[in-house]
Amino acid sequence: MAVNVLIFLALMLFCCQVGGQEAILQVSYGSTVRQYCLVYNSSWSNISHSLTGAQPYPLVNLTSSFLCEWGQLTPGSLQGQAVAVMRGECEYSTKAQIAQELGATALLITSTKSMVTPSANDSEYSKVKIPLALMRYREFLDAMQVFPDGMEVRLYDPPAPLFDTSIIIMLLLAVFTVVMGGFWSGAAEKMKQNAGPSADVSDGHSDSSELSLYSPLKVLLFVGMMCVMLVLMYFFYRWLVYVIIVIFCLASATALYNCLDSLMTAVGCGTLSVSCRGKTLSVRSLLLAAVCVTLAVIWGVYRNDDRWIWILQDFLGVAFCLNFLKTITLSNFKICVILLSLLLLYDVFFVFITPFLTPNGESIMVQVALGPGAGGEKTDGLVEIPADFSSSYEKLPVVMRIPQFSALAQNLCMTQFSILGYGDIIVPGLLVAYCHRFDVWMGNSCRIYFISCAIAYCVGLVVTFGVMLATKMGQPALLYLVPCTLLTTSILASVRKEFRQFWNGNTYQVLDESRKPLLSDGNSGYAGGVREC
Missing domain, CATH: 3.50.30.30 (Glucose Oxidase; domain 1)
Incomplete structure (x- = not known):
């Protein structure tokens, strides 16, 4: 749990492309x-x-x-x-x-x-x-x-096409991760609801494997820690980047194990347990752990080989995001609004405002995201290409990366990538996951909130990429994702006359066994059944 929180604090919320005079x-x-x-x-x-x-x-x-x-x-x-x-x-x-x-x-x-x-x-x-x-x-x-x-x-010098197919792949990858993460969170809530409220959640934990953000003060501290970590990464990148790399290896291996173990359980795969000296060992768990650790180690060893390692990094990244969306839960829409709004301000400030504060006029977000030794970045109209094709600098493993297939000249010089930060997946994904859990609490069989929020995320991402292509500049994706998702869910809840329930959420601290506070205003009849959409 602590590892997941630490790696999330390092997520750089950006989406940018790099080009040059190649x-x-x-x-x-x-x-x-x-x-x-x-x-x-x-x-x-x-x-x-x-x-x-x-x-x-x-x-x-x-x-x-x-x-x-x-x-x-x-x-x-x-x-x-x-x-x-x-x-x-x-x-x-x-x-x-x-x-x-x-x-x-x-x-x-x-x-x-x-x-x-x-x-x-x-x-x-x-x-x-x-x-x-x-x-x-x-x-x-x-x-x-x-x-x-x-x-x-x-x-x-062949002109690079304005549109690259890597953007479509990135869009599909991000939407898939958000939808599956939200689905998994809602499915876990459904199982917990069927099992009955048996866990003590007074400290904010719904169970031993989940952490719920329910206090505005905790959200403020959380965002503050992200700001401090980003500034520290800017000044001490050379040393802290290795800390993030180690944490990512541990967190991604754990996340991949949880994802694969849950998938095998869902399809009915047996554990193949064996007994040894009075202790029961799960062969499936041992094999999965060995595979996950091996993949994380392979990434750690070959992390700078841009020719193919992006495939493994994206695979581990998807697993990390899925596990995070299932593990970290937001207790109500009020917390969602506070968290997403603060992170939107955080994203915009460190992308657009910090260039006026840094000595070289660089955005702190972009500088940290690309790394101080990144080649291929334009500065005052110039482009720098490493003498060696292989990367000689460390990059933060907090982005999805898809190579730009049509940028022939640029890829001969240095592989160019379309990138999307994990934060641009996880932050709106937490709202999508909350919407699915709310559908479960309200008994909405058609999952109206979950589907609507997922569609809003997809639309917001399309707008992000569209603005990026039009301006030929990297964009803070949350600038478009946060309004799309928050406005869509707010309007939907208002139209359905469920905004008060949606705003307060399912706070277990105030619920009795019948869950009437959540299902007030004439909706208590849906506590045990399925509500029509």
Whole structure:
């Protein structure tokens, strides 16, 4: 329980995309073709936006030279050819002007360091007439091995489509998680209702495996702790990120075990218990625990391999969110309104207001979410790409990540992801779960509150993605999700003349055995039966 609360305090509520001035270097010889990442300045170099419009040039390897001194080669000796040189020793514009004098038609600067969008003084831009781009030295060596007999190169920058299918997958994944989490919470409430109120809940716990938020003061303290943790992550990211990683491994393994164990119980799978020295052991539990721990360890070991680890992270993330929505319950709609409203303010403040307070003008939320060493992020129109394709920095494991399938140039440089914070799933999901439990308390057979709130969440997420695509900026998703879900459920309860019950919820502290306070105003007859919708 404590682990779940700690990891939730680390959830960064954001949804953003990252892009840059990346292009593609297509190298060919005969029927063999390879493509590599280029970083260039679109306001400096004119590169074709299509492969068919890109001119082919034979490539000359001068990486043994920095090309910083005039007179190294005979003028015109590189006529009609692209040339590759090493980065360093002099300015980009100097290398380009020397290459122009030699007759080169394009300049590739190979780099062993992180590649930042090349730039120069304003007076230098007009002096360079040929395309100039950076590429990884490691990838240039790979091209030399693949094409030992010569290379023909084309430089082009395919425009990234406005819409990527990863957004649809993200939408489906988020809605599935919220709906299943809300369903599980309501199903657990139904089982508890059938069993009768036998647990002592005076301390806010409905049973040993659930924690109920029923006090506004506790909600205020909860949100305050989230703010403090986010600020601490901003200043001490280098150390605290490992704490969050360890907690995520423990929490996700536990959550996955609970999800799989409940699923196997629901489908009627036996426990396969065995006795050993007077003690009974469940073979199913041991196998599930071994599988869950193994998956969490695999994620921990390979967490920075962006090629495939996102699949396992999303799988563990879904399990974590489902278990959280089942474990943490909100006792009434009043608590839902307080919690969601405070977290909405929290989200907006740390995304939109903090850039005016930080030295570098960066949002604290985005800075923490992407990590201080994140490559591929634009700053003042520049983009930085790591020299090594593999990630060399730690990222917080509190987001769903889906690679952008159509961003070809960006993915050659560094895998780009559409991301959605766990908080954007869990926070509205707590309201969806409350709606399902309220349907159970009221005996609504058609689960009208649960379905309506789930649809409102889906609509809010569609609006979030729509605004993000229109503005080409990451959006605080709660800015759209909270109004959609709160307004929908409030209007529904008012129309059905059940707002007072919906507002007060099922507070076990004030209920007698007949549960009449919940079912007042002529609804007491529904305590033991099913109410028509």
